Amino acid sequence: MTLIEQLYWGGAGLIVLWLVAFGLTLAATRNGVVTPGPATQEFGDDPESPAVVSLLGNRWRGVEHAAAATLLDLAARGLVELRQPGDDPARSSVHVTEAGRAAPGLLPHEQRVLERVTARAANGGAPIGAIAFRDDKRAAAWNTALRQEIIAEARLRGLSRSRFAPLLGSALLIGAFVPGALFAVAAVMGEHGVRAAAAVGVAPGAALSFLLAKSLGERATPKGLERAGHWAGLRAWLTAHEDFAQLPPAAVTVWDRYLSYGTALGVTNLTSRLLGFDSGDRRRVWSSYGGTWRPVRIRYPRLRPGFGGSTYRLLHLAAAAAVVAVGCCAFAVLRQPDWVVAVDEGSLRRPGVVLSAVWVGVALLALVVADMFRRWTLFAAFLAMMSGNFAPGSHGWFRDTAVHEGPVPAELAVITVFGAVAVYFLALACLERREPDTVTGEVLRMESRKGRRAARFLALDEGDSDVTTAWALPAASQGIATGAQVRLRVSRGTRTIRSAELVRAASPEGDRAKAAKQDAS
Structure with missing residues (x-):
């Protein structure tokens, strides 16, 4: 066997050894078994926040419903108020109280949720549907930061820890690229060229690193398993109430913090669905443009011939x-x-x-x-x-x-x-040769389409209708964000935006720099 063959076989053997070590590491760092405690309605002497309970209730895999549970907890503590004027819970509204505007000593994730609610309900209140974000990237970034703050709180309480110790994670990461190094040396010795050597050298390390990255996360501590068992007992007590799962958000005035913990533990179906801090419904967006909150239905002309065409x-x-x-x-x-x-x-x-x-x-x-x-x-x-x-x-x-x-x-x-x-x-x-029309309104949503040259959808609320049809914004255009008020010069035949002028910067969602004027042609 030649030296080149030995290098290739050695790299393959190292990949097998890495996979075996990785599998053993996963088995050694898996979560322990949560033993549910007896059904109880007690929170304990120093209860964790509902957001941390959401992490424990999801077996340290995620913090689903944590933001909604935190909002309900703030309402139970009198920092915000949830009102339901009629029989439809979806028409409920959220209002920040005087205590909430000057609330001291909040945890970072609680402060984040309160700031979001305050920004949306700045003018006397907002529908609960308006809490959702209009921009997918902003929603993802906000929820990622929220998750990091919740994990930090859980670690501070000794309930969670990183699945892999820093030294172990570093060793696995370095070891993932060793087989590729052997393959690269063998490729160079075999006179296959630098590009081929780089390809065979990087590919195995990239694949193994991907496996490692997918496994990074949190795992329980002994104290965390104990507290998770306690909250499992609370979940059993709440589940025994048949009507609890369908309680609306405004029921927090009656159920107090039980509703927030029930949401964190996944017991409440209706409340969890209504209080969303994600990117929201792309076809139904709440808008306050014009002075009053109202839902605006968005139409996307995907099959319209000539849409966005020059x-x-x-x-x-x-x-x-x-x-x-x-x-x-x-x-x-x-x-x-x-x-x-x-x-x-x-x-x-x-x-x-x-x-x-x-x-x-x-x-x-x-x-x-x-x-x-x-x-x-x-x-x-x-x-x-x-x-x-x-x-x-x-x-x-x-x-x-x-x-x-x-x-x-x-x-x-x-x-x-x-x-x-x-x-x-x-x-x-x-028709495109005619002088463009001018429309003014607030940007509700912006969505990309397949293809680099395809125009993006821009939904604009002009304030005179509860239904709007999206315009075509050229893919190369920059400087326009959701929530901004803009003046557009448009061609109605193809619903194409020819130019856009910023009237007022986006608030509160617009955190990107805005250009004074944007030529969309």
Whole structure:
């Protein structure tokens, strides 16, 4: 065995050893068994906050419902107030009390939740649905920071610890890249080039590091297991109340802190669903633009032809549709029966071959004109032209089409549809030459679409309707954030934003720098 082979086999052996060590480490650091205590309604002498209880109740895997439980706990302590004016719990509102505005000594995660509520309810209160974020990235960052603060509190109380000790984690991380180093040396010695050496050297370490990163987290301490058993007893006591799971958020005035702990432990279904600190409902957003809170329904025109298209793009699409309509029409009119006479079994003039070749050629030409030609289209064309698709081409539908005078019904339908599409895009291109309209409002949501060049959705509340249709914001545009008030110059035909001017910076969600004026063209 050569030295190069020994290096490759040595690297493979080290990968196996790393996986064995990793598996043993996972087994040695798994959580212990939580022994549920007897059903009880007692919190204990020094109870943990509902957010920390959420961590314990989820077996140290996450803090689901922690933010909602913290909000309910703040309400039970009189720092915020939850009101339900009617029979619909979804119409409940949250208000910050005078005590909440000057609350001292709050834990970091409690302060974070209170600041979020205060920002949304700054003008006398807000619907509970308005607590949700309008921006996915902001919601993820906020919840990540909340989780870190909860874990820090749990560690401070001696209830949680890192799953891997720092020295052990570092050793596993370094060991993950050792096999790759052997592979890289072997590749260089084998004269495979620097790029190949870098690829085989990094790939194993990246894969093993990914496994290691997925396993990082928290695990219980003996005290944590004991306290988790106690809270499991409280969960059993709350579960015994059949109506507890359907209590609305405003029931905190009656159930006090029990409702917050029940939410943390996953007992309350309704309250947990209504009090969301995530990115919220993308189709129904609460807005206070205009002075009063109201839900605004957002429509996303995903299937609207020409949405977000420029004049140049619309002309391309019109030309492509015209190519299909004119090409099919010309072929149908000029087609002669003797073009497709089947001379023998191997003849390229069989009806199926000739008809398919022309139709596929017209389609490929249209894709080229529309600037939509991709490599996969060649593969689709190859499948369409396979001989097995028209083996019976000397008779049947292909034969009847070949001898038919003028377009057949299928061709007539294609000509009509694509002709209408060409006229539609041409009309949109003409409308794009008009002076853009000006609209002013507050940005409710912004969402990306598939494709780097695809325009983003921008939902704007103009203050005069409870329903809005999203506009198309060019993907390269920057400087616009959810919550900002903007003045847009738009083309209504394609619902495209041509330029955007900032009227007022986003508050409270807008924490990114804003440009004074943004050209969206």
